[in-house]
Amino acid sequence: MLELNHVSKRFGSVQAVSDLSLVARPGAVFGLLGPNGAGKTTSIRMILDILQPDQGEVRWAGHRVDAVTRRTFGYLPEERGLYPKDKITEQLLFFGRLHGMKTADARARMQELFEAFGLTDKLNSKPVELSKGNQQKVQFIAAILHRPPLLVLDEPFSGFDPINVEVVKDAVRDLVAAGTAVLLSSHRMEQVEELCEDICIIDRSRAVVNGSLKEIKRSWPDRFVHMTQLPDMSFLEAFPGATVRPSANGIAAVRLTPQTDPAAILRAAVTAGPVEHFEIVEPSLTDIYLHYVKPEDAAA
Amino acid sequence: MSTVGILAAREYMSRLRSRGFIIGTILGIGGIVALSFISAIGSWLAGTFTTSIALVGPDPSLTRAIARDLRDDYAVTVIPVSSDGPHLPTAVKRDVTGGKYDAALVAYRDNRGALAFSYYPAKSASLEEQERLRQRLLSAVVNADFDQRDRSAIRRVMNFPFVTVNLNPRYKTAAEAGLAQGLVYFLLLLLYIAVVMYGMNVASGVVEEKSNRVMELMIGAVRPDQLLAGKITGIGALALTQMFTFGCAAGVMLLLVGLHYATSLQSAMPAGVMHPPSLAIATVPLSTIGYLIVFFLLGFFSYSTMFAGVGALASKTEDVQQSNGLLIWPVVVAYMLSIFALQDPDKPLFVWASLVPLISPMLMFTRVATSSVPMWQIAVSIGLSLICIWGFTLLAAKLYRVGVLMYGKPLSPKEIWRALRAPA
Numbered sequence: 001m002l003e004l005n006h007v008s009k010r011f012g013s014v015q016a017v018s019d020l021s022l023v024a025r026p027g028a029v030f031g032l033l034g035p036n037g038a039g040k041t042t043s044i045r046m047i048l049d050i051l052q053p054d055q056g057e058v059r060w061a062g063h064r065v066d067a068v069t070r071r072t073f074g075y076l077p078e079e080r081g082l083y084p085k086d087k088i089t090e091q092l093l094f095f096g097r098l099h100g101m102k103t104a105d106a107r108a109r110m111q112e113l114f115e116a117f118g119l120t121d122k123l124n125s126k127p128v129e130l131s132k133g134n135q136q137k138v139q140f141i142a143a144i145l146h147r148p149p150l151l152v153l154d155e156p157f158s159g160f161d162p163i164n165v166e167v168v169k170d171a172v173r174d175l176v177a178a179g180t181a182v183l184l185s186s187h188r189m190e191q192v193e194e195l196c197e198d199i200c201i202i203d204r205s206r207a208v209v210n211g212s213l214k215e216i217k218r219s220w221p222d223r224f225v226h227m228t229q230l231p232d233m234s235f236l237e238a239f240p241g242a243t244v245r246p247s248a249n250g251i252a253a254v255r256l257t258p259q260t261d262p263a264a265i266l267r268a269a270v271t272a273g274p275v276e277h278f279e280i281v282e283p284s285l286t287d288i289y290l291h292y293v294k295p296e297d298a299a300a
Numbered sequence: 301m302s303t304v305g306i307l308a309a310r311e312y313m314s315r316l317r318s319r320g321f322i323i324g325t326i327l328g329i330g331g332i333v334a335l336s337f338i339s340a341i342g343s344w345l346a347g348t349f350t351t352s353i354a355l356v357g358p359d360p361s362l363t364r365a366i367a368r369d370l371r372d373d374y375a376v377t378v379i380p381v382s383s384d385g386p387h388l389p390t391a392v393k394r395d396v397t398g399g400k401y402d403a404a405l406v407a408y409r410d411n412r413g414a415l416a417f418s419y420y421p422a423k424s425a426s427l428e429e430q431e432r433l434r435q436r437l438l439s440a441v442v443n444a445d446f447d448q449r450d451r452s453a454i455r456r457v458m459n460f461p462f463v464t465v466n467l468n469p470r471y472k473t474a475a476e477a478g479l480a481q482g483l484v485y486f487l488l489l490l491l492y493i494a495v496v497m498y499g500m501n502v503a504s505g506v507v508e509e510k511s512n513r514v515m516e517l518m519i520g521a522v523r524p525d526q527l528l529a530g531k532i533t534g535i536g537a538l539a540l541t542q543m544f545t546f547g548c549a550a551g552v553m554l555l556l557v558g559l560h561y562a563t564s565l566q567s568a569m570p571a572g573v574m575h576p577p578s579l580a581i582a583t584v585p586l587s588t589i590g591y592l593i594v595f596f597l598l599g600f601f602s603y604s605t606m607f608a609g610v611g612a613l614a615s616k617t618e619d620v621q622q623s624n625g626l627l628i629w630p631v632v633v634a635y636m637l638s639i640f641a642l643q644d645p646d647k648p649l650f651v652w653a654s655l656v657p658l659i660s661p662m663l664m665f666t667r668v669a670t671s672s673v674p675m676w677q678i679a680v681s682i683g684l685s686l687i688c689i690w691g692f693t694l695l696a697a698k699l700y701r702v703g704v705l706m707y708g709k710p711l712s713p714k715e716i717w718r719a720l721r722a723p724a
Contacts, residue, residue, distance in 0.1 A: 012718055048519075048520055050519055050520075050524075067523055070520075070521075071303075071521060071522075073520065074520075075517070075520030075521075077513070077516035077517060077520065078516075079513045079516055080513050080516050080517055081512040081513030081514050081516070081517070082512070082514060082517075083314070083512070083514055084512060086314055094306065094310050095517065095518075095521065097301070097306045098303060098306055098307075098518065098521040098522055099521050139517065142517060143517075143520075152520075
């Protein structure tokens with residue numbers, strides 16, 4: 001289990017992370033969210049022992065993370081690359097050995113992963129000869145080659161087409177099923193929502209919400225309705241606090257205050273126009289995120 | 301294998317197979333082969349550029365005697381016309397200006413009956429060239445104008461005994477000391493090139509890893525100081541491999557060329573005549589080679605740790621080139637001092653400077669190779685260099701820790717200072 005206990009980090013006059021605490025469990029995906037500059041990368045670097053916290057501590061399996069522990073972790077950074085002119089197999093063996101694998105084990109595992117990712121015909125290629133998507137797959141393989149107990153993924157889906165996003169998601173699910181703790185940092189809300197059981201949203205160096213995604217949704221005070229986007233949605237003006245967010249697919253997301261009865265909304269909507277779709281839903285992660293992170297923060 | 305070992309092995313193997321290294325090594329070996337044949341090339345070039353002289357003399361026997369004295373250095377053509385003064389016969393002048401000969405030489409008897417010469421080069425002759433010709437003609441004048449007894453007296457005066465006995469116990473003769481200086485000059489150049497080239501390789505290697513973001517993947521597995529140690533060890537081993545290859549090539553060429561000289565030229569040379577340079581190189585004491593390796597390693601590690609720190613703070617190759625320009629100055633100063641020290645290696649300035657880290661690898665090497673340096677000075681020089689390397693390594697590791705994951709604009713001195721003072 002990964003634990004961050006009241007971790008803080010300051011660079012000069014900039015407070016990068018303030019009093020952050022979180023727990024990432026084995027066999028589950030933990031989502032770390034927040035706008036650019038909120039402190040996600042600094043937190044990840046403290047988890048990986050690249051940076052030392054000014055206060056607090058990072059623990060893995062009950063012990064403080066040190067050089068020996070961090071060597072067992074897997075890390076896929078947001079900005080990543082390979083040696084452009086070296087064969088990918090050589091590079092993967094190199095990374096495997098850096099993580100303490102024996103060459104023969106690393107070779108066998110590499111074969112297995114190349115098959116899973118459909119790269120068996122690329123064994124003798126160099127990164128410059130691969131498509132961007134295949135390069136990303138190789139980088140992902142480098143991060144999981146040594147079967148890490150903790151896998152830290154920073155924007156793992158960037159650069160992948162939808163088919164390969166599914167391949168990577170399946171790989172993450174397999175790792176989770178095998179007991180790996182995964183820490184996922186991403187701006188792609190739908191993927192985080194799909195994979196993560198627990199989340200933490202950081203804004204301006206502080207955690208603004210932290211815990212089980214299901215619990216957060218369940219205890220969310222506002223109600224949400226997805227309904228047919230009518231030409232005139234002004235009937236909502238009769239319900240104080242109701243806001244609407246239109247979408248391109250003809251479905252409007254309506255947020256209601258806890259006091260508003262969704263049945264009353266339905267009745268009013270039917271009088272305003274033909275309603276083909278009406279659904280009471282839990283808040284989406286985007287709704288939660290937008291509730292905590294204000295536009296001026298995201299622009300920072 | 302340890303983490304540093306794995307990093308060093310990758311660095312070493314990938315650079316060993318790189319086109320740049322292979323081409324550089326082949327060119328270096330080619331240079332060594334060319335240098336081995338330099339005396340042959342020199343005589344070939346000398347043959348190509350021999351001055352051709354049309355000689356006009358006062359009488360056939362004297363003209364032949366003069367031609368004999370000049371033949372070693374000039375292509376002499378005796379013109380079958382007798383001179384009666386310093387003027388150049390019209391036909392010969394036409395040949396010289398027409399390019400048939402490079403110059404004409406008229407030998408004649410002056411008013412007092414003494415042998416005199418007038419030289420008519422097609423193009424202006426340098427003072428050095430004129431003096432060389434005068435020296436060659438001296439013998440002709442002595443032969444023509446003096447009797448046997450006077451000739452011996454004159455030759456005795458011209459070749460009065462002059463012997464240099466070198467009190468430096470390292471070399472028995474001045475010739476040996478001169479050869480050692482020549483060799484050290486060559487090795488210094490090699491040291492200079494190797495330190496600068498491989499030191500810069502360290503900096504550019506770091507920036508490359510930063511710019512293609514491999515650093516990000518590696519930093520998750522290894523500590524920055526391990527990365528630093530692996531890179532410097534790998535590149536240092538590569539530099540030694542290249543120097544060893546050059547050393548082997550030089551050894552083989554020495555054997556080949558040395559054998560050739562030994563069988564042909566050496567036997568024909570009178571005792572005491574200087575050996576051909578290639579044979580002299582074979583007499584390099586092993587201790588000089590040992591010191592070359594020790595001081596190369598000290599120089600390489602002193603500079604490469606500095607270059608690595610700079611590389612860690614830069615984002616682009618251009619930034620590194622700018623900073624390298626500044627870091628190169630100590631190497632240039634060390635090189636210049638070493639060149640001056642070749643003449644007088646035990647001058648107080650050189651003695652003290654040879655203890656200073658960054659300068660000592662070159663200057664102390666020059667001194668130990670050309671003089672008898674007290675052991676304590678060598679020990680202090682090596683010790684101070686080691687302390688300096690230790691300090692630079694700590695500093696570079698710190699810069700590495702804060703710098704390897706920094707991108708964008710280069711850091712200001714204030715930011716670097718703050719980063720160095722930060723705990724991590």
